[in-house]
Amino acid sequence: xxxxxxxxxxxxxxxxxxxxxxxxxxxxxxxxxxxxxxxxxxxxxxxxxxxxxxxxxxxxxxxxxxxxxxxxxxxxxxxxxxxxxxxxxxxx
Numbered sequence: 243x244x245x246x247x248x249x250x251x252x253x254x255x256x257x258x259x260x261x262x263x264x265x266x267x268x269x270x271x272x273x274x275x276x277x278x279x280x281x282x283x284x285x286x287x288x289x290x291x292x293x294x295x296x297x298x299x300x301x302x303x304x305x306x307x308x309x310x311x312x313x314x315x316x317x318x319x320x321x322x323x324x325x326x327x328x329x330x331x332x333x334x
Contacts, residue, residue, distance in 0.1 A: 269298055271312040272324040284319045290326045298328040 268289065290311055292301040303309045311324050 266329055267327070268325045269328055270323070270325050271309070272316050272322070284322045286319065286321075287323045288315065288319065288325065290324075291329075292326070294331060298326045302326065 292298055302311045
């Protein structure tokens with residue numbers, strides 16, 4: 243996956259993350275105001291939900307800092323609204 247950022251010509255953005263900053267619910271990862279409806283190819287919402295003891299951002303982030311839901315998926319699904327869902331659950 244480390245090569246995907248290079249393959250798509252993307253420089254990974256840093257993931258500024260602190261779970262305490264996030265409330266429960268949806269976190270929007272794409273900015274829908276950047277595209278007009280004519281440019282959008284996919285009128286779809288993508289909601290990624292992490293697993294037990296997971297994290298709404300770090301679950302989807304590679305060790306090189308690429309948050310693929312934000313950095314790579316919008317190129318594959320232009321016009322899609324992409325979210326991750328935040329909930330707190332500890333399982334031991």
